[in-house]
Amino acid sequence: MTLHPRPEAAEPRPWVFPAPERSVLGNGLTVLRCHRPGRHVVAVELSVDAPLHAEPEGLDGVATLTARALAEGTARMDGEEFAAALERCGATLDAQADHPGIRVSLEVPASRLEQALELVAEAVRAPAFPDAEIERLVANRLDEITHELANPQRRAAMALYAELFPAADRVSRPRQGTAETVRRIDRDAVAAFHAEHFRPATACAVIAGDLSEADLDGVLERTLGAWGGTPAEHSRLAPVxxxxxxxxxxxxxxxxxxxxxxxxRTGPDRHDPTWAEQVVGIYCLGGTLTSRLDRVLREEKGYTYGIRAFPQVVRSGEGGDGRGALLGIAGSVQTEVTGAALGDLVAVIRGVADGGLTADERNAAVQNLVGVAPLKYETAAAVADTLADQVEQGLPDDYQAHQYQRLAKVTAEAATAAATAAFPLDRMVVVLVGDASRIGDEVRKLGIGPVTVQS
Structure with missing residues (x-):
């Protein structure tokens, strides 16, 4: 038997986030295409400039219902026929509304891309919005609201956004509307919102996957390129x-x-040059099971199953205002140790400011954030989603590729400064959803701010 030498490990190849190609169709629709060889399930993200702040007064939630109703039938097919046509393509279709606008998401085998894009084009161009389906969607949303109000995480988020942002700002209110506003929504309201905001000239389609077999230019012109509409200016978002x-x-x-x-609290968003330092610093503080918050509150004290710190883009202000991110810390603790846990959480934040993050903490954070990127973006859907986020936030097409380079260069000192700036103890709104009669006195003793109780 011939023995062969053991193969030697090769040097790791550098990985970069894939760069898209940008073009514009004849109807004004912007297209970003990203060829990903071997990804034979193609992902499409269609971003429509229909932001939540454009919802008519008193009709919060109409954008969400418009998004959900897109697949409930068109001028040519009823809802069942449309669903069957999608199934024949082996495609999945979803649509959601958020502050930047409505996002329509499609995944389909590359060999069925044209048929599926025809359905997407038909849904955004000529949705039927049947009365019965709109009534059903309204009823479903009202049921969801009942469950959300019983969910401590959702209650906490609602309270925090209402506290942080002015009542007149759409950001302060639930993204999918309240029971009071959703009850007012009917077929006419949905149709009017669609007619006002669904225009190809202010929309963008991101397509990622193995595009080698497709005549993509021809496919796009025959499908999304047939979507007509009047010229329009992009929405201008006010600073947060x-x-x-x-x-x-x-x-x-x-x-x-x-x-x-x-x-x-609010802080710098992705337009800010310190975003990479902020991401690393917050990750060291509470981004994973090995972060400092988890190490103290979960492993040492046993107060919680886990607590996380995170930066979350709310919306990018005009010109990258830099106050468009929510910097948060979230988790749950046992009722009887609420005061002690909150006190230790504050002590951890103070400890980072006083003693700094270690090189080991920085190295672990950077390795997790940068090292897992090739796996994170293994699917075409993950790539398309990130590119669509960049478009909606007004970032350059190569932003994510350079972001990993920036993350890799963040030092422990820079991460410490960013984490300290992210959570100054005199600029944090603390929301606690729990038994006020049992936690109120202990929380007041901490002296971290005036305490109010809501029913």
């Missing part, structure tokens, strides 16, 4: 204003055995 002076809001849930904790 907020009041993050230190205070504590307790949302009372009598008898609760746990307290949901959500701490937040």
């Amino acid at each position: 204003a907020s009041d993050d002076a230190a205070r504590v809001v307790i949302v009372d849930r009598p008898g609760s055995v746990q307290t949901q904790v959500l701490i937040g």
Whole structure:
């Protein structure tokens, strides 16, 4: 038997986030295409400039219902026929509304791309919005709201956004509307919102996957290129204003055995040159099981199953205003240790400011954030989603590729400064969803801000 020498490991090949090619169809629709060899399930993200702040007064939630109703029938097919046509393509279709606009997401085998894009084009161009389907969607949304109000995480998020942002700002209110506003929505409201905002000239389609077998130019012109509409200007988002002076809001849930904790403030968004340092610093603080918050509150004290710190883009202000991100810390703790856990959480933040993050913490964070990127973007859907986010946030097409280079260069000192700036103890709004009669006194003793109780 011939013995062969053991193969030697090769040097790792450098990885970069794939760069898209940008073009514009005859109807004004912007297209970003990203060829990903071997990814035979193609992902399409169609971003429509229909932002939540454009919803008519008193009709919060109409964007969400418009998105959900797109697949409930067209001028040519009813809802069942449309679903069957999608199934024959082996495609999945979803649509959601968020602050930047409505996002229509498609995944389909590359060999069925044209047929599926025909359905997407038909859905955005000529949705039927049947009365019965709109009524059903309204009823479903009202049922969801009931469940959301019973969910401590959702209650905490609602309270935090209402506290941080002015009541007149759409950001302060639930993205999918309240029971009061959703009840007012009917077929006419949905149709009017669609007619006002669905235009190819202000939309963008991102297509990622193995495009080698497709005549993509021809496919796009025959499908999304047939979507007509009048010229329009892109929406201009106002800068995000907020009041993050230190205070504590307790949302009372009598008898609760746990307290949901959500701490937040506003800070720099992705347009800011310190975003990479902020990402690394916050990750060191609470981005994973080995982060400092988890190490103290979960492993040492046993207060929680896990607590996380995160930066989350709310919306990018005009020109990259830099106050478009929510910087948060979230988790749940046992009711009886709420005060102690919150005190230790504050002590961890103070410890980072006083003693700094270690080189080991920095190295672990950078390795996790940068090292897993090739796996994170293994699917075409992940690539398309990130590119669509960049478009909606007004970022350059090569932003993500350069972002990993920036993350790799962040030092422990820079991460410490960013984490400290992210969570100054006098600029944090603390929301606690739990039993106010059991946690109120202990929280007041911490002196981290005035305490109010909501029912």
